Amino acid sequence: KNEVEQSPQNLTAQEGEFITINCSYSVGISALHWLQQHPGGGIVSLFMLSSGKKKHGRLIATINIQEKHSSLHITASHPRDSAVYICAVRAAGNKLTFGGGTRVLVKP
């Protein structure tokens, strides 16, 4: 079992729909990152969370430390949101352990 599991692996939505991506982890962590990776490889850090909730534009990230679970929500999705979204946790040693990613396709 991987230390970081994401679901779903693939997601297709119509423009305007609300999207939720889930991340579960099995180790104690100091922080959790949500990252966005576009075709070609570039990775952008969206959020870093250690508790509660953060919001940036149409993106909302939540984390429940007790349940070892985080969600990334995209409201009013747009085709430009199409990307791979990756959850990564920081545990001991300051290294990041990544989930396998969720491939999101938003159709116009």
Add this chain to the structure above:
Amino acid sequence: ETGVTQSPTHLIKTRGQQVTLRCSSQSGHNTVSWYQQALGQGPQFIFQYYREEENGRGNFPPRFSGLQFPNYSSELNVNALELDDSALYLCASSQGLAGVVLGTDTQYFGPGTRLTVL
């Protein structure tokens, strides 16, 4: 402030050869981490350098080695290349230990180097 840059963008090598990938950190960052991302998978941690010293290593063999220079730029070296080494290699810089204490330790990723081993 400049972002994280990597060179080259693409590289093709044959089995048994050696390769050096380069990364320039974001201004003000003293920590660099290297990751390997195979096609369709999430990145895997290779190692991290903090102020020119290795500061953690993932499950990669010794033929994966690195250096960090006084200006905090970094190299990843891979010897005796194998077909399975074909991947996107990402580096990420951060403020390192001080950033962890302050809670500002966001990692900034470079665009990656795509390595193909034939």
